[in-house]
Amino acid sequence: MAPRYLVNCSILFTELPLLDRPAAARAAGFEAVEFWWPFDRAVPTNSAVAEFVAAVRDAGVRLAGLNFVAGDLAAGERGLVSWPGRSEEFRAGVAVAVSIGRQLDVPAFNALYGNRLPGADPAEQDALAVGNLAYAAAAAARIGATVLVEPVSGVPAYPLKTAADVLAVIDEVRAVHGCENVRLLADLYHLSVNGDDVPAMIAAHAGEVGHVQIADAPGRHQPGTGTLPIPAYLDALTAAGYDGWFSLEYVPEGPSADSFGWLPAGATQVRS
Numbered sequence: 001m002a003p004r005y006l007v008n009c010s011i012l013f014t015e016l017p018l019l020d021r022p023a024a025a026r027a028a029g030f031e032a033v034e035f036w037w038p039f040d041r042a043v044p045t046n047s048a049v050a051e052f053v054a055a056v057r058d059a060g061v062r063l064a065g066l067n068f069v070a071g072d073l074a075a076g077e078r079g080l081v082s083w084p085g086r087s088e089e090f091r092a093g094v095a096v097a098v099s100i101g102r103q104l105d106v107p108a109f110n111a112l113y114g115n116r117l118p119g120a121d122p123a124e125q126d127a128l129a130v131g132n133l134a135y136a137a138a139a140a141a142r143i144g145a146t147v148l149v150e151p152v153s154g155v156p157a158y159p160l161k162t163a164a165d166v167l168a169v170i171d172e173v174r175a176v177h178g179c180e181n182v183r184l185l186a187d188l189y190h191l192s193v194n195g196d197d198v199p200a201m202i203a204a205h206a207g208e209v210g211h212v213q214i215a216d217a218p219g220r221h222q223p224g225t226g227t228l229p230i231p232a233y234l235d236a237l238t239a240a241g242y243d244g245w246f247s248l249e250y251v252p253e254g255p256s257a258d259s260f261g262w263l264p265a266g267a268t269q270v271r272s
Contacts (some may be wrong), residue, residue, distance in 0.1 A: 008249040010036035012256045016082045022059035034065030034149035041070040042093035063104040069093030070112040079112025082129035098139045134177035150185035153193040161194040163201045183210025206240035215250035222259045
C-alpha cells in the first residue's frame with residue numbers, strides 16, 4: 001500500500017483562519033487532516049463545535065486525528081493527563097472530542113501526557129495518567145477509535161522523551177485496565193531531537209505504532225531542510241507493516257502551500 005500523507009492544520013496553513021485550513025489542505029491535494037485541540041477551552045460552545053465540524057465536512061477531507069485538550073501550549077503546558085486537579089477538565093474535553101469523532105469518523109485521538117509539576121509526586125502523576133488514559137481509551141473505544149501517546153522534545157518538564165518511555169506507560173494502562181486501543185504516536189522529529197534511535201525503534205516496535213508525524217531536524221521544517229533521513233524512515237515503517245497516515249506536522253519555511261515539493265510524485269490523492 002502506498003504511503004498516505006495528511007496535513008496537521010494546527011501547524012500548517014496558519015496564515016489562514018483555523019476554519020479555512022481544511023479547505024486549503026484539500027486545495028493542496030490532501031484528502032485528510034488532523035488538528036491539535038482547536039478550541040480555547042475544554043468544553044467549547046455547541047456553535048463552536050458545529051462550526052468546526054462543518055468546516056471539515058464542507059472541505060471534503062477526513063479528520064484523521066485530533067488532540068484531546070492539552071492546556072495552554074503557548075505557555076508551555078503539554079497536556080492534562082497527569083496533572084493533579086485537572087482530571088475533570090480533561091475528561092470533559094474527552095467527551096467533546098469523542099462527540100466530534102462520532103460525527104466525523106475520527107480514528108485516533110492524541111493524549112499529551114503533561115509536564116512534571118513542582119511539588120507533585122511523579123509516582124502520583126503517573127498513576128493519575130494511567131487512570132485518565134484508561135478513561136479516554138474506553139470513551140474512544142465506543143466509536144472504534146484509538147488513543148495515542150507521544151514523546152515530546154523541547155520541554156524539559158515533559159517526562160516522555162523516547163519510544164520506550166511511552167511504551168512503558170502504554171504497558172501499564174494495558175496491565176491495569178486491559179485497554180488495548182492505546183498506541184504509540186511516533187513523532188520522528190521529537191524522537192530524533194531527544195536522541196532516540198529511530199531505526200531501532202522501527203525495527204523493534206513498528207507494530208505498536210498507531211500514527212506517525214514528521215518534520216526535519218534541526219528546525220522542525222519540511223523534509224529536506226535538515227539532516228534526518230525521513231524517506232528512509234518512512235520506507236522502513238511501511239516495510240515493517242505500518243499502513244497508517246504520515247502526518248506533516250512541521251513549521252513550513254515560507255507559505256504552507258509551497259512546502260510540499262519534497263513529497264513523492266502522486267503522494268497526495270485528491271484530484272481536481
